Amino acid sequence: xxxxxxxxxxxxxxxxxxxxxxxxxxxxxxxxxxxxxxxxxxxxxxxxxxxxxxxxxxxxxxxxxxxxxxxxxxxxxxxxxxxxxxxxxxxxxxxxxxxxxxxxxxxxxxxxxxxxxxxxxxxxxxxxxxxxxxxxxxxxxxxxxxxxxxxxxxxxxxxxxxxxxxxxxxxxxxxxxxxxxxxxxxxxxxxxxxxxxxxxxxxxxxxxxxxxxxxxxxxxxxxxxxxxxxxxxxxxxxxxxxxxxxxxxxxxxxxxxxxxxxxxxxxxxxxxxxxxxxxxxxxxxxxxxxxxxxxxxxx
Amino acid sequence: xxxxxxxxxxxxxxxxxxxxxxxxxxxxxxxxxxxxxxxxxxxxxxxxxxxxxxxxxxxxxxxxxxxxxxxxxxxxxxxxxxxxxxxxxxxxxxxxxxxxxxxxxxxxxxxxxxxxxxxxxxxxxxxxxxxxxxxxxxxxxxxxxxxxxxxxxxxxxxxxxxxxxxxxxxxxxxxxxxxxxxxxxxxxxxxxxxxxxxxxxxxxxxxxxxxxxxxxxxxxxxxxxxxxxxxxxxxxxxxxxxxxxxxxxxxxxxxxxxxxxxxxxxxxxxxxxxxxxxxxxxxxxxxxxxxxxxxxxxxxxxxxxxxxxxxxxxxxxxxxxxxxxxxxxxxxxxxxxxxxxxxxxxxxxxxxxxxxxxxxxxxxxxxxxxxxxxxxxxxxxxxxxxxxxxxxxxxxxxxxxxxxxxxxxxxxxxxxxxxxxxxxxxxxxxxxxxxxxxxxxxxxxxxxxxxxxxxxxxxxxxxxxxxxxxxxxxxxxxxxxxxxxxxxxxxxxxxxxxxxxxxxxxxxxxxxxxxxxxxxxxxxxxxxxxxxxxx
Numbered sequence: 001x002x003x004x005x006x007x008x009x010x011x012x013x014x015x016x017x018x019x020x021x022x023x024x025x026x027x028x029x030x031x032x033x034x035x036x037x038x039x040x041x042x043x044x045x046x047x048x049x050x051x052x053x054x055x056x057x058x059x060x061x062x063x064x065x066x067x068x069x070x071x072x073x074x075x076x077x078x079x080x081x082x083x084x085x086x087x088x089x090x091x092x093x094x095x096x097x098x099x100x101x102x103x104x105x106x107x108x109x110x111x112x113x114x115x116x117x118x119x120x121x122x123x124x125x126x127x128x129x130x131x132x133x134x135x136x137x138x139x140x141x142x143x144x145x146x147x148x149x150x151x152x153x154x155x156x157x158x159x160x161x162x163x164x165x166x167x168x169x170x171x172x173x174x175x176x177x178x179x180x181x182x183x184x185x186x187x188x189x190x191x192x193x194x195x196x197x198x199x200x201x202x203x204x205x206x207x208x209x210x211x212x213x214x215x216x217x218x219x220x221x222x223x224x225x226x227x228x229x230x231x232x233x234x235x236x237x238x239x240x241x242x243x244x245x246x247x248x249x250x251x252x253x254x255x256x257x258x259x260x261x262x263x264x265x266x267x268x269x270x271x272x273x274x275x276x277x278x279x280x281x282x283x284x285x286x287x288x289x290x291x292x293x294x295x296x297x298x299x
Numbered sequence: 300x301x302x303x304x305x306x307x308x309x310x311x312x313x314x315x316x317x318x319x320x321x322x323x324x325x326x327x328x329x330x331x332x333x334x335x336x337x338x339x340x341x342x343x344x345x346x347x348x349x350x351x352x353x354x355x356x357x358x359x360x361x362x363x364x365x366x367x368x369x370x371x372x373x374x375x376x377x378x379x380x381x382x383x384x385x386x387x388x389x390x391x392x393x394x395x396x397x398x399x400x401x402x403x404x405x406x407x408x409x410x411x412x413x414x415x416x417x418x419x420x421x422x423x424x425x426x427x428x429x430x431x432x433x434x435x436x437x438x439x440x441x442x443x444x445x446x447x448x449x450x451x452x453x454x455x456x457x458x459x460x461x462x463x464x465x466x467x468x469x470x471x472x473x474x475x476x477x478x479x480x481x482x483x484x485x486x487x488x489x490x491x492x493x494x495x496x497x498x499x500x501x502x503x504x505x506x507x508x509x510x511x512x513x514x515x516x517x518x519x520x521x522x523x524x525x526x527x528x529x530x531x532x533x534x535x536x537x538x539x540x541x542x543x544x545x546x547x548x549x550x551x552x553x554x555x556x557x558x559x560x561x562x563x564x565x566x567x568x569x570x571x572x573x574x575x576x577x578x579x580x581x582x583x584x585x586x587x588x589x590x591x592x593x594x595x596x597x598x599x600x601x602x603x604x605x606x607x608x609x610x611x612x613x614x615x616x617x618x619x620x621x622x623x624x625x626x627x628x629x630x631x632x633x634x635x636x637x638x639x640x641x642x643x644x645x646x647x648x649x650x651x652x653x654x655x656x657x658x659x660x661x662x663x664x665x666x667x668x669x670x671x672x673x674x675x676x677x678x679x680x681x682x683x684x685x686x687x688x689x690x691x692x693x694x695x696x697x698x699x700x701x702x703x704x705x706x707x708x709x710x711x712x713x714x715x716x717x718x719x720x721x722x723x724x725x726x727x728x729x730x731x732x733x734x735x736x737x738x739x740x741x742x743x744x745x746x747x748x749x750x751x752x753x754x755x756x757x758x759x760x761x762x763x764x765x766x767x768x769x770x771x772x773x774x775x776x777x778x779x780x781x782x783x784x785x786x787x788x789x790x791x792x793x794x795x796x797x798x799x800x801x802x803x804x805x806x807x808x809x810x811x812x813x814x815x816x817x818x819x820x821x822x823x824x825x826x827x828x829x830x831x832x833x834x
Binding site for chain 2: 033
């Protein structure tokens with residue numbers, strides 16, 4: 001029963017810590033603009049990186065923001081890691097295998113949960129199945145096998161590359177090796193545990209046990225896998241592996257945030273509110289106070 | 300000294316000696332592919348070693364960063380640095396907190412950004428100039444002194460740099476080995492921006508330790524806020540300059556133009572980089588000719604800061620940047636103009652229109668516009684009669700980072716060039732992916748000790764390569780004039796010095812100048828060329 005509660009708690013805390021982290025970034029004060037072109041929401045100008053500043057008297061014209069182009073660009077980055085593909089192809093093969101594997105495993109987990117809920121409600125999900133169950137189980141098989149293989153290949157090769165390539169090694173901390181190693185071990189123990197009883201019904205049964213709050217029936221290596229998996233879920237949101245949270249803000253709230261501060265705009269109100277804030281800390285250099293014309297240290 | 304290929308971030312804290320030395324830099328194309336075509340690096344003088352921090356790479360960019368004379372001075376320096384480092388993550392730094400935190404927290408260290416950096420490439424891939432090198436140094440120090448994980452786990456989480464004067468001073472110097480061009484950020488799969496870290500280090504030094512390069516601070520923003528311009532030109536001198544300019548225009552073109560100054564209720568307040576009046580007076584003169592021809596209702600301002608668009612604060616000190624933005628807005632409000640238009644200065648565009656956009660607010664805020672859409676509109680309306688054959692020489696276009704990559708003004712200048720310059724050709728790469736001139740973020744005006752060597756041989760090297768490549772068909776023929784159109788004062792300053800250093804004008808007839816100069820040169824009814832390509 002401990003493992004059941006442990007694994008459910010790990011998932012809950014993963015989601016909670018991730019949400020907390022997102023909230024922490026979201027509530028940070030409005031910052032100075034750091035537009036970096038091309039910006040997708042400029043729509044027709046995206047191709048060459050232009051902006052509304054190319055228009056005569058831009059502030060008098062309605063602003064055309066292309067959310068469609070923004071979503072397409074965002075999906076290219078999320079689904080294909082396009083910038084890495086464009087700028088560092090050898091690394092992309094490894095990183096993309098890893099991330100695609102994780103996406104497959106997320107899909108696998110969702111499919112397991114759907115089938116487990118169906119099974120708990122009397123639907124015959126064990127065995128080959130039929131109809132929609134058969135389709136879901138085929139998808140489950142593809143997602144599971146592809147996910148484990150791609151993710152273990154990606155994490156393993158990323159770990160090796162990071163150790164072997166001196167230009168990466170010199171910047172990699174022991175913690176960063178640990179991050180990759182932890183994921184690699186989680187995947188390896190998962191594959192090994194599954195290989196002891198290579199059936200899709202086995203993980204489905206475990207999911208049913210977890211969702212019905214029954215004790216998990218696992219092999220020794222299965223127990224190790226769940227313990228490591230739980231540690232990974234606790235740990236990811238607390239580490240920089242939570243870049244799935246940060247990436248939204250870096251693009252949408254920093255590089256692509258070119259909304260002008262025009263009178264009466266929402267940005268204008270935020271700027272006004274920020275200007276009224278009195279910080280608790282302040283800078284100490286003599287020129288900060290006054291009109292800035294106070295000479296500093298001289299030669 | 301560490302082999303450049305073995306260097307790692309923690310080496311910045313290593314005792315004694317110079318962290319690295321530049322020897323093998325990037326090769327240049329013909330005709331600079333032969334030995335003896337460029338000067339060698341100068342040796343560091345012993346007197347500099349005693350006074351400044353020469354132990355990073357042998358160059359001195361921050362002339363106010365001087366060795367402490369006593370242990371107490373060193374302790375105070377270290378204390379203040381750590382205090383400033385702590386503050387960048389507090390509400391004292393609200394205006395940068397979110398972008399800084401994101402870049403600080405999430406770098407995956409994939410090194411995708413490295414090859415986008417012109418300095419790293421030009422240095423022959425010297426590890427010190429890899430964009431993440433300085434970021435990683437700052438992370439290590441911050442973790443060591445300010446995080447629980449760093450204090451508990453030390454080297455396991457990368458908290459392995461102790462600070463003393465030498466280490467901090469090296470980091471201060473290293474913050475001035477980045478042009479803040481942000482080209483690296485365009486390639487980051489996580490959307491992170493190493494230039495933010497470089498700028499935050501500069502801010503710690505300026506806003507907490509009162510240390511910044513003299514050309515940026517004492518002779519930059521401080522002088523500008525005191526006299527009205529970083530050039531030191533006060534109101535009376537500015538007005539004299541305008542008179543001289545009017546006389547020059549008449550002498551050169553026969554046109555009698557009364558340049559409007561402090562014209563109340565004008566539509567446009569045009570603000571130039573005041574350096575133009577000193578170094579390239581033909582540029583504001585060309586603006587006057589074009590604006591008058593276009594029938595624009597415009598004026599210059601003689602108010603404090605109203606006649607100088609520069610804002611060096613955006614490179615090293617947010618508080619100075621804000622004061623300058625506010626002063627420029629005040630100048631516009633005093634005149635009751637409808638809009639501020641920035642002349643040919645890239646960083647001034649970004650400072651007034653983008654960075655300054657969130658430094659002022661309310662109904663009185665005067666909108667800021669680039670000169671480029673105005674001129675393109677006038678061209679489209681037929682305000683000028685051009686004879687493109689007057690510009691019948693190869694022309695290429697430099698894209699100022701702040702105007703193009705940082706503001707998205709890409710097409711108007713190209714549209715104009717396609718009309719007035721029949722032999723226009725693009726650089727590779729160009730537009731928002733163009734390389735920095737090497738003078739960005741203050742380098743163009745930083746000339747203390749041997750810093751010019753670093754700029755000319757390293758930070759400007761990629762731009763020089765691009766220029767040579769763009770003119771590959773004619774570069775070796777000194778009888779053919781070649782023109783680099785650089786619509787930015789700082790870029791022009793860097794290119795001027797680059798051409799002088801490599802003797803590119805003297806040997807190969809390669810020139811530089813603005814866009815408006817080239818436009819006036821193409822005006823069909825002027826009695827003689829506006830541009831003269833003398834040595």
